[in-house]
Amino acid sequence: MGTSTSAEAKEYFGDLRKHKIDFQYTGPENDQDIILAFDRKKADARKTWLTNMDHENTFIDTSRGFIN
Numbered sequence: 001m002g003t004s005t006s007a008e009a010k011e012y013f014g015d016l017r018k019h020k021i022d023f024q025y026t027g028p029e030n031d032q033d034i035i036l037a038f039d040r041k042k043a044d045a046r047k048t049w050l051t052n053m054d055h056e057n058t059f060i061d062t063s064r065g066f067i068n
Helices: 006-014 028-038 040-052
Strands: none
Touching (some): 028 040
């Protein structure tokens, strides 16, 4: 969200039901993924992670709210 404009932030937070995605925490093995996704100190690692992920086969199933 650090690069979002004020207008984009208002859109996201104006209708949380529309933009909220539930994630299933399965235990401590998920901790490093959460840190990578949100820790300000991990910005460069996060950029690499997002650049190298399999974009063609990764998607959000909005019918279930899961990332596949």
